[in-house]
Amino acid sequence: MNTTPARPTCVSTVRELREAVAGARQVGGTIGLVPTMGALHEGHVSLVRASKAECDFTVVTIFVNPTQFAPSEDLAAYPRALEADLDKLAQVGADLVFTPPESEVYGPAHSTWVEPGNVARSLEGASRPDHFRGVATVVLKLLNMARPDVAFFGQKDYQQVLVVRRMVADLDVPVTIRVCPTVREPDGLAMSSRNAYLSPDARRRAAVLWKSLSAAREMVQEGNRDAKAILARMREVLLSAEGLVIDYAVLVDPESLEPVARVDAQVLAAVAARLEGTRLIDNCMIDPPSSSSPQSPIPNP
Amino acid sequence: MNTTPARPTCVSTVRELREAVAGARQVGGTIGLVPTMGALHEGHVSLVRASKAECDFTVVTIFVNPTQFAPSEDLAAYPRALEADLDKLAQVGADLVFTPPESEVYGPAHSTWVEPGNVARSLEGASRPDHFRGVATVVLKLLNMARPDVAFFGQKDYQQVLVVRRMVADLDVPVTIRVCPTVREPDGLAMSSRNAYLSPDARRRAAVLWKSLSAAREMVQEGNRDAKAILARMREVLLSAEGLVIDYAVLVDPESLEPVARVDAQVLAAVAARLEGTRLIDNCMIDPPSSSSPQSPIPNP
Numbered sequence: 001m002n003t004t005p006a007r008p009t010c011v012s013t014v015r016e017l018r019e020a021v022a023g024a025r026q027v028g029g030t031i032g033l034v035p036t037m038g039a040l041h042e043g044h045v046s047l048v049r050a051s052k053a054e055c056d057f058t059v060v061t062i063f064v065n066p067t068q069f070a071p072s073e074d075l076a077a078y079p080r081a082l083e084a085d086l087d088k089l090a091q092v093g094a095d096l097v098f099t100p101p102e103s104e105v106y107g108p109a110h111s112t113w114v115e116p117g118n119v120a121r122s123l124e125g126a127s128r129p130d131h132f133r134g135v136a137t138v139v140l141k142l143l144n145m146a147r148p149d150v151a152f153f154g155q156k157d158y159q160q161v162l163v164v165r166r167m168v169a170d171l172d173v174p175v176t177i178r179v180c181p182t183v184r185e186p187d188g189l190a191m192s193s194r195n196a197y198l199s200p201d202a203r204r205r206a207a208v209l210w211k212s213l214s215a216a217r218e219m220v221q222e223g224n225r226d227a228k229a230i231l232a233r234m235r236e237v238l239l240s241a242e243g244l245v246i247d248y249a250v251l252v253d254p255e256s257l258e259p260v261a262r263v264d265a266q267v268l269a270a271v272a273a274r275l276e277g278t279r280l281i282d283n284c285m286i287d288p289p290s291s292s293s294p295q296s297p298i299p300n301p
Numbered sequence: 302m303n304t305t306p307a308r309p310t311c312v313s314t315v316r317e318l319r320e321a322v323a324g325a326r327q328v329g330g331t332i333g334l335v336p337t338m339g340a341l342h343e344g345h346v347s348l349v350r351a352s353k354a355e356c357d358f359t360v361v362t363i364f365v366n367p368t369q370f371a372p373s374e375d376l377a378a379y380p381r382a383l384e385a386d387l388d389k390l391a392q393v394g395a396d397l398v399f400t401p402p403e404s405e406v407y408g409p410a411h412s413t414w415v416e417p418g419n420v421a422r423s424l425e426g427a428s429r430p431d432h433f434r435g436v437a438t439v440v441l442k443l444l445n446m447a448r449p450d451v452a453f454f455g456q457k458d459y460q461q462v463l464v465v466r467r468m469v470a471d472l473d474v475p476v477t478i479r480v481c482p483t484v485r486e487p488d489g490l491a492m493s494s495r496n497a498y499l500s501p502d503a504r505r506r507a508a509v510l511w512k513s514l515s516a517a518r519e520m521v522q523e524g525n526r527d528a529k530a531i532l533a534r535m536r537e538v539l540l541s542a543e544g545l546v547i548d549y550a551v552l553v554d555p556e557s558l559e560p561v562a563r564v565d566a567q568v569l570a571a572v573a574a575r576l577e578g579t580r581l582i583d584n585c586m587i588d589p590p591s592s593s594s595p596q597s598p599i600p601n602p
């Protein structure tokens with residue numbers, strides 16, 4: 001006997017989305033938004049759970065946003081799994097799923113962009129020019145389409161969260177941004193839709209991303225403060241995976257993303273690397289043992 | 302006996318603005334927004350009247366937005382007349398006036414910008430680099446602060462209206478943009494806060510802007526279609542004013558702002574010129590007599 005719960009309502013136009021949200025609002029409910037590019041995994045599901053815990057009505061958007069991919073990137077190959085996604089969203093109890101076609105999001109005359117500032121220039125921004133312009137623009141559009149009270153993002157895309165938070169503050173968008181912890185596989189690999197690209201062998205080797213972050217955290221816990229030494233160890237761990245190409249491995253200030261020379265306060269350790277051509281990222285906060293601040297994800301205000 | 306009506310409530314923080322607007326919304330009212338830089342004239346007043354005719358609660362913002370001025374421009378000298386402005390807004394019956402200090406609008410870490418596209422590049426955009434980036438950013442901020450149902454702009458700033466309309470469509474901002482006709486002095490000069498800079502003599506000469514547009518319209522009405530001949534006449538009229546320096550005098554497509562060679566459909570005639578260092582602009586729509594389209598301002602959807 002099939003006990004799959006009923007699938008959530010699925011709409012594909014902004015008009016239908018707004019009508020459904022207005023209906024939920026009319027009965028006094030608060031609206032939570034979980035923007036995704038589909039190919040949902042436990043990380044996404046944790047965001048939906050967080051929204052359901054805080055809001056009365058949870059909207060999940062599934063849109064593979066072309067403007068955040070460079071021409072050389074994996075837009076065409078990006079995993080699409082709508083049927084499986086809808087089953088997962090039924091299980092977790094999402095209220096509404098918005099799956100717009102590209103033409104519903106970007107009109108033919110689209111020419112206005114949200115340009116993030118300095119926080120978008122390093123790390124992912126350096127490796128992926130225009131990526132955060134596309135992210136900021138589509139996130140603002142989705143916020144304007146659904147007008148949620150709260151929107152949920154994963155800490156795995158740490159720099160994206162900084163860009164979105166900065167945008168929401170700078171443009172006075174009336175929404176609360178919540179950040180949920182990275183969900184990991186048993187071997188520590190951060191859940192990502194792109195993990196599906198990896199061969200079984202590369203999938204095993206990919207655990208070095210988390211291992212390198214854990215090694216950094218351990219060194220700091222043992223009293224090491226020297227960024228150079230910690231970064232050398234991180235790179236060593238990463239390069240222990242055959243065929244892995246490091247994009248970056250850094251220790252940076254969690255707000256400015258500027259590199260630090262010493263770990264005297266909370267830092268962000270972040271890595272990006274390619275395996276079999278698949279680009280993987282991960283990060284974690286590291287606190288020096290003397291610091292009284294907890295090992296938290298990006299704090300929610 | 303002083304019969305000046307009571308002044309509207311005046312707030313200077315986003316929080317107060319949002320509370321006042323929420324109060325008006327709670328009793329079922331629609332919200333109209335009239336964004337201004339103060340130094341109000343009959344053009345602004347006509348926008349407030351239009352808002353009062355359409356909406357239940359009219360918010361006027363007075364903010365001289367620094368980010369739309371170039372370093373070389375007249376930010377410091379821009380006319381400020383808050384007391385007189387509040388009297389005018391009392392007379393016309395505005396419900397709420399928002400007069401934020403700069404620090405309430407731009408935080409110290411502000412770094413996210415709304416970048417308009419092609420429509421912002423020619424004419425004013427060519428003469429005033431970054432001007433429309435500042436306009437688009439502050440208008441989006443004000444829309445997000447007040448969340449009006451309708452926002453009102455004057456046709457005098459025609460290109461600004463195109464930029465704002467494009468932004469609202471591209472970023473899915475749920476607001477209706479209304480455009481009101483340019484209000485003119487008896488000699489045809491478009492009302493502008495910057496007219497106050499002119500000496501009495503330059504003020505008289507400034508009427509050539511409207512005269513040049515009227516001359517263009519007349520030529521078209523008389524059957525002339527050749528943009529080159531019409532532009533020559535427009536320049537001739539403009540240069541009849543002693544000391545006037547033309548910035549541009551153009552006949553362009555009303556949507557793309559691309560120059561036209563012949564007036565075979567509705568065109569926008571637009572001029573910008575300096576008199577005594579003061580930059581003045583004006584524009585009008587011109588329809589060829591065979592065309593059945595009315596001589597309208599930017600049509601409201």
